[in-house]
Amino acid sequence: MNTYFQAIVIVFTFVTRITTTPITTNKLDVIQPVDQLNSSYVRDIMRLSKAAEIHNYMNGSIDPCDNFYNFACGNWLKINPANSIQHATTGFFESITLALNRKVALVLKSGVQDSDTETDIKVKKFYESCTNIAQIQSVYRAKLKEIIAEFGEMPALVGDKWQEQNFNWLETVGKISLKYGKDIIISIDVLADYAKNTENRVYIGPSDLPLESRSMYLDNVTKIYREGYKMTIADKLKRYLGINEQVAKETAADIMDFEISLARGMIDDKLGLDLDEMTQLTTIDNMQKKYAPDIDIRRLLDIRLGSDFNETIYEFVPEYQDNLKNIIIRTPKRVVANYIFYYLLSDFQLKNAKTRASQEVLCIAETKSHFAKVMDNMIYRKYNTKTTEMDIELVWNKLKSIYRSKLRSRELNWIDLDTRKSAIEKLDAMKLEINSYTKDDFTKEFANLTINGEDYVENVKSILSWGASQLLTKLHEPPKSLEAGEILSYTPANIIIENTIKVPISLLQPYYLWAAVYPNALKFATLGTLVGHEMVHGFDDSGRKYDKDGNSRDWWDELSTKTFVEKTKCFSKQYSKYIYGGRNLPKSTAQSENIADNGGIRLAYEAYLNWYEDAVRSGQDLVFETLPTLNYTSKQLFFITYAQLWCSDTHPRLRDLQTSVDSHVPSMFRVIGPLSNFLEFSKEFNCEVGTQMNPLRKCAIY
Incomplete structure (x- = not known):
């Protein structure tokens, strides 16, 4: 039930996974963990490289107070255009998904290894059967007709x-x-x-x-x-x-x-x-x-x-x-x-591609669709570095501390004290999990699943029949953690009925946005806003109706609810004025994503300032909080990096589709909207009141 999953799994971003591009190895996929790159020479090269990347995407001729998205991402389209159905969208999430797919390809094509579990071998056999689909082409159509015959006849046939x-x-x-x-x-x-x-x-x-x-x-x-x-x-x-x-x-x-x-x-x-x-x-x-x-x-x-x-x-x-x-x-x-x-x-149905490379792309997608969590676990075991997990833990603790202080402050005194007390209880109970599935017993779970390396159709039948049998088992068991397939492989999500934020292993990949040699401003601007966004989802127009245990219960008092609704209307009016593809964005009562975007950037920025002040007090050398060749302060770098998280392009033929199926606004407005509502941004870039990025009226809830 797609709508049910949308209601209980609040995911972060729109990613169009349309690609037939062969997957090739990228140097970032095999580069050593950052804690092993400790020479000053390598560190300086990497910092210069990151500074060059940031600069290349920017268009310095644009006034940041007029359109900060165009200022930070003005050259993105020249470098990463969405100019074909094979490259229908470009952006950060597409980049890390492709990077993850490259790792998946290396693992799936490695053959059976001594370290492989029984389930790993089954996954590799399924992939093998998919790439060998040409072997059953002569009987493929007959096999499909046999499946129909199990349940009757198809009139068109x-x-x-x-x-x-x-x-x-x-x-x-x-x-x-x-x-x-x-x-x-x-x-x-x-x-x-x-x-x-x-x-x-x-x-x-x-x-x-x-x-x-x-x-x-x-x-x-x-x-x-x-x-x-x-x-x-x-x-x-x-x-x-x-x-x-x-x-x-x-x-x-x-x-x-x-x-x-x-x-x-x-x-x-x-x-x-x-x-x-x-x-x-x-x-x-x-x-x-x-x-x-x-x-x-x-x-x-x-x-x-x-x-x-x-x-x-x-x-x-x-x-x-x-x-x-x-x-x-x-x-x-x-x-x-x-x-x-x-x-x-x-x-x-699986297309028999013209080339082996194209077939492998299709088969990686098919394997992930059936074995998403197993693949995530396989990649985690092979590529995990504790450094990135420690980064996530640092950011999580800072965000939680900042949000707790905010809920206690006068800033949110429009919320009744008892309601705020319940909000703090929910925040304290909120958990963060990395989708590594290290605690899952896959050998037991997939024990009754039989997979061979030759017949793709028989394998799919086996997988689907095995999945169908799980329904009756669930009837007589307590609930397990919600599974949402591939969604949890590439995007953070707030599972509101569990009061848990889940972080995909794709975000554990270093160097794309943050690393130990980069300024911490980049870490908080990217990872911090992603996690902060999901944290705020627990208190948005939907999430606030679930308690600390993840049960549906309205714990808000009447007056606070009334004020919340009025504040939500501000976002609805603001975002419906933005024009995309020649049309105003659809007006929507649902504002959960815009609330989370606005709240997430504020939490992340305050968390960064808190880290920065702690570093100053401890006498830490902050010379690396800026980047060479970029004449921007660490705070300005925070906002530039946040904006570049959303640098993207969408093929013109897909733009109406994007605004029709995605609950998030297009990327440009995920930059312009939250930053134009954020006074601290205007201060850092000296934006006068009345400019697009510093309007007189601002929308805010958290």
Whole structure:
């Protein structure tokens, strides 16, 4: 349930992972840990190199008080343009993801090592089967058709021979979910109860739709993406199933129309609804009364969970089920069947690339999609340096201390004392974890998973069947830490139902933003704002409704809540005035990301000042807090480096998609918005009141 994960996993940034570029080794992937680079010569070279990189991205002809993003990132487009579908977006997160992928490639292609665990070997065998997919090309199409035959017939394949009377959509999706754990049209999942997270509970609601957001399916401005996706469906029907072009086009059009109808029941993300506004605790009998016979909830649960299951359940997004009941009646069964079988095969479809290098890129992505946490653990074990973990710990402790002081200060006296006391309790209970998975017993977890190095399709069947079997196990176990797949591999996240911030191993890679030889200003401006952003998410318009234990509970008093809402409106007005791609950014009630951006930069800057003052008091030599050849103070470097965290480019054809599916504003405004609200920034760059970067009216919550 994509919307459910969005509600409980607040992630940091938009990354478009579209690439067919071969992965080559980069010197940063094999460079020695910074604590081994202790000669003054190497240190000076690295500092000069970093200064040159910062300078190269900047455009000194731009007035920093007019547009600080263009000042700090003005030359980014010349150096890192997003000028093709292979390079659809460029930016820091794309850079560290590619760097991580290079490490993944080295590990996967290394062959079986003495240090490999049983699970490591299974992962490498899966990758091997993927790169060897050409070996099964002669039987590939037949294998896909055999998967369809497990559950019936696809009308687009058999034509007039299709027997409509033999098709029952709910029976079909139920059996697919039971066998392969793949939810189509409607979803059944077992997850922690957001109101009492010590227990698991069944959730029934919408299945994930590939274009992700309601606006992508329904807005006129995003029609081009729907048309492109429809062409993709037709192409896959031809390529993987051998359906003739005309039938493929007609079938793709029907599938797209049906999917658009389903999307009308989706929640608009811009409304900023909370889980308790999207979810109802109910019984199977009540859902049966609402939706039978068109949606036989009891039968669906009998198939997936067994006839003895009769507990209270959560209905997620009732609007979706209401809409589904109406459209399932009027949609021809042929269309529904084609839709179901097309998406049944989506996990098994893999392009046979023209070159070995391109195939390896595809297979790295496939391996990560199925074994994200195992791959993270493998990379961590091979490349981990304690230095970067110590950096994260230093920043975390400073941020926590600063935020605790802020919550006690007059600065936030608009919040009632009792509410602030509860906020401090939540902050103190908040945990930070690096996604290394060192405590996971993968050997036990994956013991029943069988993988071979030859047959990709059989391996995917094995993985999906193994995953499907885990659902029943979860019913009778206490909740485990939430798994969100690849999301937690490349971006920090706040798991609000666990009150835990998770840091991906991709951020442990040194030299991209910070290192021991760089000024600490860079560390706090990048790592500090990333972690600070997630910390503030625990107290934003959604996170503030969860307590210190991660349970849904409104612990804010009425007056403080009223003031909070008014302050949130300031951000809504501010950001909706920004223009991107010739249009104003969509106005949104949900402001959690903007609140976190603004609060995160303030926390990180104050944490840096606190570190700096401690260093002065201890007599520490701060000569390295500036960089050679750059005529900027350490505080100015902090803001420049923060801005360069967001230097980026997005292919023009994807800009409307970005504003439609991403809850974050485009990168430029993640710089301009927070810094124009921050008086300390204006002081450091002497921006007069009334300039764009120092407006008279400023928005702030924390």
